[in-house]
Amino acid sequence: MSIQWQEITDPQFTDIEYHVADGIAKITINRPEVHNAFRPETVRAMLHAFKTAHRDKSVGVIILTGAGGKAFCSGGDQRIRGEAGYTDEDGNEGLDVLELQRLIRTIPKPVVAMIAGWSIGGGHVLHLCCDLAIAAENARFGQTGPRVGSFDGGLGVALMTRLVGQRKAKEIWFLCRQYDAQQALDMGLVNTVVPLEKLEEETVQWCREMLALSPTALRLLKASFNADTDGAAGLQELAGNATGLFYQTAEGQEGRNAYLEKRDPDFTKFPRIP
Numbered sequence: 001m002s003i004q005w006q007e008i009t010d011p012q013f014t015d016i017e018y019h020v021a022d023g024i025a026k027i028t029i030n031r032p033e034v035h036n037a038f039r040p041e042t043v044r045a046m047l048h049a050f051k052t053a054h055r056d057k058s059v060g061v062i063i064l065t066g067a068g069g070k071a072f073c074s075g076g077d078q079r080i081r082g083e084a085g086y087t088d089e090d091g092n093e094g095l096d097v098l099e100l101q102r103l104i105r106t107i108p109k110p111v112v113a114m115i116a117g118w119s120i121g122g123g124h125v126l127h128l129c130c131d132l133a134i135a136a137e138n139a140r141f142g143q144t145g146p147r148v149g150s151f152d153g154g155l156g157v158a159l160m161t162r163l164v165g166q167r168k169a170k171e172i173w174f175l176c177r178q179y180d181a182q183q184a185l186d187m188g189l190v191n192t193v194v195p196l197e198k199l200e201e202e203t204v205q206w207c208r209e210m211l212a213l214s215p216t217a218l219r220l221l222k223a224s225f226n227a228d229t230d231g232a233a234g235l236q237e238l239a240g241n242a243t244g245l246f247y248q249t250a251e252g253q254e255g256r257n258a259y260l261e262k263r264d265p266d267f268t269k270f271p272r273i274p
């Protein structure tokens with residue numbers, strides 16, 4: 001089934017495109033001239049786009065991709081890397097990419113990386129942060145940090161290790177080799193590989209399958225998978241979801257009502273379920 005994307009324009013969508021259709025939001029990094037390397041403005045735009053998709057109740061699944069068919073993302077734009085970080089057009093140093101990584105993981109909707117071409121460096125870490133990854137046959141993966149004088153020892157190490165195991169993760173980081181789509185599939189970096197011309201169709205099909213399922217179950221599953229990796233912050237997300245569900249019960253509402261009505265709460269009618 002084909003999909004008719006509607007582009008949403010917003011002055012804050014610098015360097016990216018934002019489309020919606022049929023319950024899916026698609027965020028596209030649009031700097032193909034540098035293989036979709038990101039600069040501070042790109043990251044700010046992606047933060048805004050993910051927050052927009054989070055708030056939009058009609059959106060159930062989010063796709064993250066890159067424009068042009070030759071790259072998903074090649075990480076930080078090395079041309080604007082200053083003495084202590086990446087510099088925006090106003091001369092301020094700082095890249096909110098760690099915040100973006102966390103947002104992709106905490107947003108309570110599945111995020112699917114749709115990867116054609118290069119997924120390299122900080123771009124590769126963004127792909128690791130996504131919940132699922134669909135790759136085209138031309139996709140190539142790797143880290144370059146130790147070659148270009150950088151490293152991501154946070155989620156870049158933790159998630160890579162969870163996905164491929166410590167031996168392989170150390171190989172990827174220590175040798176800075178590149179891996180093709182089949183190798184990425186074999187080591188568990190991606191979920192499936194399809195011909196480039198089928199990439200969007202296959203990704204949308206995976207999204208549609210998830211959209212047919214319980215949003216609350218998917219939400220809690222995502223928080224549960226993250227809790228295993230994210231320590232207290234992961235438990236905070238999972239517990240926040242539990243509180244949200246509890247608010248929706250008569251028992252939770254009895255506490256609120258009693259407070260507002262200035263009376264003692266009556267919890268005797270609620271069973272202690274074994």
Ligand SMILES: CC(C)(COP(=O)(O)OP(=O)(O)OC[C@H]1O[C@@H](n2cnc3c(N)ncnc32)[C@H](O)[C@@H]1OP(=O)(O)O)[C@@H](O)C(=O)NCCC(=O)NCCSC(=O)c1cc(O)c2ccccc2c1O
Pocket residue numbers: 033034035037074075076077078079095097098118120121122123144145148150151152153
């Ligand atoms: C990705 C490549 C291997 C592709 O090689 P190929 O030969 O196919 O293409 P070109 O090299 O000719 O590229 C075409 C064109 O794009 C420019 N370009 C590509 N990537 C970048 C980039 N990242 N920054 C700037 N420009 C880029 C390239 O120069 C060409 O332009 P011309 O005008 O010269 O034609 C290869 O391109 C490559 O190796 N790219 C660099 C990849 C890289 O090292 N990325 C940065 C790694 S560090 C990083 O991303 C990073 C990000 C974070 O957010 C962190 C957060 C926390 C800790 C660490 C972080 C971190 O390390």
